[in-house]
Amino acid sequence: MNPSVTASPAVLQRKPGLLARFSDLLWRRPTVLLAVLLAPPVLWLGVIYLGSLFALLAQSFFAIDEFTGLVQYEWTLKTYGELLRPVNLDIITRTVTMAACVTVFAAIVAFPIAYFAARYARGRWKAVFYLGVMLPLWSSYLVKVYAWKLILAKEGILTWGFSKIGLMPLLELILAIPVIGGNSLSVSYIGTFLVFLYVWLPFMILPMQAALERVPVSLLEASADQGANPSETLRHVLLPLALPGVVAGSIFTFSLTLGDYIIPQIVGSSRLFIGQAVYAHQGTAGNIPLAAAFTVVPVVIMGFYLWGAKRMGAFDAL
Amino acid sequence: AEMMTELGAGEGEVVIVAWPGYIERGETDKSFDWVTSFEEKTGCKVSVKSANTSDEMVALMNEGGFDLVTASGDASLRLIAGKRVQPVNVDLVPSWSDVDDRLKDAPWHTVDGTHYGIPYMWGPNVLMYNTEAFSEAPTSWKVVFEEMTLSDGKSNQGRVQAYDGPIHIADAANYLMTHKPELGIKSPYELNQEQYDAALDLLRQQRKLVSRYWHDAFIQIDDFKNEGVVASGSWPFQVNLLKGDGVPVASVIPEEGATGWADTTMLHAEAEHPNCAYMWMEHTLSSNLQSDLSVWFGANPSVPAACTDGRGMQTAEGCTANGLDDFDKIKFWTTPVSKCESQEQCVPYYRWVSDYIGVIGGR
Amino acid sequence: MQSAVLFKAVSRLYGDVRAVDAVDLDVRAGEFFAMLGPSGSGKTTSLRLIAGFELPTAGEIEIFGESAKGVPPYRRNVNTVFQDYALFPHMSVRDNVAYGLMIAGMGKKQRHAKAEETLELVRLPGYGDRAPSALSGGQRQRVALARALVNQPKVLLLDEPLGALDLKLREQMQEELKSLQQSLGITFIFVTHDQGEALSMADRVAVFNQGQVQQVGTPEEIYQRPDTPFVADFVGSSNVLPAELVRELTGVAAPASLRPEAIRIGQGEAHAATVNSLSYTGAVTKLGLQFRQIQLSALVPAGMPVPERGTSVAIGWDRTALHMMGQGK
Amino acid sequence: MQSAVLFKAVSRLYGDVRAVDAVDLDVRAGEFFAMLGPSGSGKTTSLRLIAGFELPTAGEIEIFGESAKGVPPYRRNVNTVFQDYALFPHMSVRDNVAYGLMIAGMGKKQRHAKAEETLELVRLPGYGDRAPSALSGGQRQRVALARALVNQPKVLLLDEPLGALDLKLREQMQEELKSLQQSLGITFIFVTHDQGEALSMADRVAVFNQGQVQQVGTPEEIYQRPDTPFVADFVGSSNVLPAELVRELTGVAAPASLRPEAIRIGQGEAHAATVNSLSYTGAVTKLGLQFRQIQLSALVPAGMPVPERGTSVAIGWDRTALHMMGQGK
Amino acid sequence: MSAYSAKAPLGLKIAAGAGLAFLHLPILLIFVYAFTTEEKSYQWPPPGLTMKWFAVTWNRPDVWEALYLSLQVAAISTAIAVVLGSFCAAAVAKSRFFGREAVSLMVILPIALPGIITGIALRSAFHLADIPYSMWTIILGHATFCVVVVYNNAVARFRRTSGSLIEASMDLGANGFQTLRYVILPNIGTALLAGGMLAFALSFDEVIVTTFTAGQQATLPIWMLEELVRPRQRPVTNVVAMVVVLVTFLPILGAYYLTRDGDKTAGHGK
């Protein structure tokens, strides 16, 4: 090693150049660095996105002239009065109930898949499971929904299949269930539910799988070591620890169901969901204030939901 | 905007909000094309946004960015009142003189003598039915309003449809005009509270029969094919397409008469391409459009000559079949207002909107 | 004496890796048994075989005379203290400790009382309500211990339970564990790669290398009379003299071990060596000596004169200090 | 002698935590300087202040006489060997080592040659093409060392560089580091919480506690003459006799330290004590003694007779072995 | 994974298999209908199979236009999202500041709230600000909800990447920008790439927000929506959907291999 070590300066000279100088500044003032990093996303999301959101919410305090369909820019709570009419409350309860059902069932259906992929799949199988979940996720949403319309139609594939294997009476029995049944699956709540479940399922599987993978194996072993058989371990250790992932997934399934307007339109009984109501009021009817008031509903619901999810630490599992 | 007084050169483009099937350039069926020739002649490229309901048309026009709209009577007055459309100078449309006299001054586009558009097409909301379920043509709208056993031995429950637009309340009122004369309904668009409630009751009864309402012509076609629907109020358009696909359907105007639509090409108040727009309006009257569209859509031309002068495919018989002579049986869509002509106080349209959502939602 | 755990030619293979390779082992009931060996030598795997988390590829394991074949972990009366403690993060300390009792179906009140009792035993009374995350490393370690002990297992397995603790705490916990084992009389099987820990705590030690057991014996046996050069080298940084050199010195051609503290330094000793490194460690000073073709280390106790680096010194040892070994594996 | 690093009343606060608390320190050029102290005592923070990753809340730091104020890390001629090595995972070993030279603008050929040279210095010739992930812990440690040394820093900072290595490897690396430092003449500042390591390697040691420096001195000074009970206790598990007891024994009321190896056991000694624990660690056996109200530890070298547990023994020490201390902080 | 639990219980296998089948059968159906001979409505079972729709699709200019627009939108939105997402991730992962929680919430909000809200909020904002619809209005919407995908990937990687790497680089003389170039980017590059791919795919298939921000232009999904409703050569839609699925397969696979860190998350039994 070169013995000239001690001859070199302890402090090196600054290399000339604007960048180097800027770099010095960023080091001396970490807050400047932070500001540089935060400014673009905060401007974009905070100003454009949140700004639009607030502008929209503000519009819910206007009302529409009933005949011409033009917005009158005067502050009023009239639109909220309208929102609280029984017709609209029906829509809200219908949607929230559906979203809750979809979320619960998605969690139930997703669990074995996520669990298997997280705990048992190795190497190639792991990739198979990953692709198996990702592929439907990224296949065209619309085409998937349309495929379901064909499956569920009265003269569709499911009927065809059921009649081939002689299970028609079963199908009819299901359709005869009041409220959720109907003339055919494609015009019943069951149908709408199935399509929602199908389309959002991957959004539940992925965070759930991630959460399950994060549970250290040693905890499961510790549980077995303590005498718990696999199902007891599942109940007392695995599920509680994977819960944040389930909550993270449920943010998606719940929110996406709350806002969708295409699925209930294509497969459903013409009874409106919030998304359709918003779509109809802003697009078809041009009643932006009412549409805005309707959007307040999911915003408030998701607000509480996110607050709860945050407290459970679900954000880290997203 | 002020009414135009003279035409300039085309702007190279015109943007139209139209009902589906109204503006065809041969893509669906090569023989139905009334756009290409216009584009070649004038250099105005036509772009079309389809709207499925009148409400959607109004909303689109309120939003702007369009030159023309093929508004039905239940939308046109709202557009005029909202100042979304401008008066049309009929002198700049040379073929105006060919327009059916019954339509020239129709109240849905003429306000205080000022014209706000050029009539486009008109037609009835027919009763479409499946000829296998109905051994003979139904004579009354009853088949879609009341539960009954059809001639194939099965109930009509779940096998009929209705239009997913508040204007369907008028169909119910129309039915009541015949079947509950004691209500004293004069026009299905002018209903007092009592008449209105009766119409809603009828619709609630209908809700039990209907699995899914239709709001899109093509979805209705799918439903007749795949969902076992056998009867519904419909447009001749769907009837023609289904027949073309070999589905056993036919249509009829029942004894109660029918509601119907009369559409008007209207010019947006802030149209960016007014010259091309005027050229298009002239084109709608003078070209093969009226004749071929009347065949394609199963509607009636606003230029009666189009039925006979061979400018397109339509023939006199065809026009008769489409109901050219039934003009008087048809109650054309207009926007319900509270200050109505036939009575003191009527239920206005905005209530139709939310109440109809309620009826469909089961309330 | 009864066998607590008996390995009969047990092997565990991972693909080509022979993690545990035909091991025979006999852990006696009530003893404190240490498994010592370098990283990757198969200690953890052996422990997991006993607990039932791994199944032997070949051979058989008996626990208190009964074959463990086909018995899942949750039906073995054996408990483990995991290296990372594996405390359930979503449960309080009390629920962690009472977990095994809850699974066994004990009522809430009773099991909480027992948990509290066991927490007292590990000197954590009153910590029941805390979350595991609110404890220090040493405290967690004790909770893990309590959780294992509360089930009154016949064998307690400990996988480097002190590895993550710092020196002071480690020494303190070593003493606690040792006295706990003595008072409870449970068989402890303790895995470590720290020879000091193994020697000071265990009744008997098994030295592992590359999946095989090189020697089993009391700490003194292992330290004073290593069977193989590996054991001599690994346990207590002994000097290993190669067979060639031993032949020159004694006439017997076998490798031999020579403990650093057995080397005497001073006038009148038989051999000459050069001091080439010195390091002061407080209680003793460690010398690096060049002796013929090999490097020896020797210790000078505090208070004795320490030679300078580079000087030549006379060294010697008792005949008996030279311990002949097999070649080992 | 010139100061390599000078702390003038340097403090670093994190909110309320005084990580480094008004520390004065003078590291001399060319020395091997160790910072010793328990976890959280501020060693790492001090090192990071020198490297420039942290800025002092108060006080000033000079490096070879130049103020380090406002000088970012990349302009300090000081290099660090990180505890987790911090090798760039996306670069080969060679590119890792040559990184500083590349940044300095040296040509590819030249810097690769220099990197190879430095790899030889740390005894890893020919490893240049490997990925860091394909190295063992000890090898990584040496690459990190080479990467720091290749820049010919004036001061080399090492933050517990041996903490992650296992015992054997650690001992070997200790020797290597020491001899490297001696041959290069670079100032080494070495952080550790292992007193053995600090004592055996350093020219001088600073003992940290709670953000403050308790004592700076040579290993002998620190070990033999601790300034405070904390130092006495932390460095080498010395026995600390409370002031009260010392007054009884000597008449002076000050705490005193007494090294375990300074305690003689045997007939004729002055005091009586009871043996209450015994642990065998190979070279020596450690006794726990109950002496009056306190617990003492004493060492019995191998070969000497070891008393039985529970028996009473006579113990004694030289007057000078009792080292009086201040109360410390 | 430990031996005693290395084999999945049969019930679990069946449930997982059934779940996967549930996810895939409709996709198969989409594929089948790309070959049906019947063009107006989908009839089951298909009356016949043909390859002609591939040629038809190839020759449809509107497909290409929509595809081109979608690609443009997805590419630009992804680029924006990568920049915004990585900046935000760097700030959130590497320092603690007041409002840090709020920032991470803000990033998540566009996907946590239903898309229709984002859509109409932006639409009415465009309306208020008199911004005409264009490709850029679509991009504005897409970039907003794509940020979170990149952000999540980048934050995870930043957390895994040891902070001392950056310090090591600075220690060795590299200033902030050199460190960015030689150390930070190479290390989070794959995460950004993976996040970018997901963002691209997300944008490429988005309908709900796009309907509101698109004005008159048709991205591929909007084109599909029109196309599915109008029964004119419906199988063409399926051909497009199928090709898109097959083509997205590669980036998804790529993203998987870039972001996985082996099986170690599930842990060996140590």
Ligand SMILES: Nc1ncnc2c1ncn2[C@@H]1O[C@H](COP(=O)(O)OP(=O)(O)OP(=O)(O)O)[C@@H](O)[C@H]1O
């Ligand atoms: N699940 C596994 N798959 C493949 N190889 C494994 C597995 N578990 C352990 N091994 C290998 O088996 C050998 C023994 O591992 P084991 O964990 O028993 O060592 P150990 O003695 O506990 O080491 P350490 O002191 O590092 O914990 C090692 O070479 C290891 O790589």
Ligand SMILES: Nc1ncnc2c1ncn2[C@@H]1O[C@H](COP(=O)(O)OP(=O)(O)OP(=O)(O)O)[C@@H](O)[C@H]1O
């Ligand atoms: N970035 C930080 N923010 C807040 N507190 C900190 C930070 N870094 C260190 N501290 C606190 O400062 C004190 C000194 O920490 P430091 O890391 O210097 O200790 P150390 O002596 O290196 O300990 P160890 O041996 O555990 O590494 C500790 O109490 C620590 O919690």
Ligand SMILES: [Mg+2]
């Ligand atoms: Mg191990």
Ligand SMILES: [Mg+2]
């Ligand atoms: Mg530290």
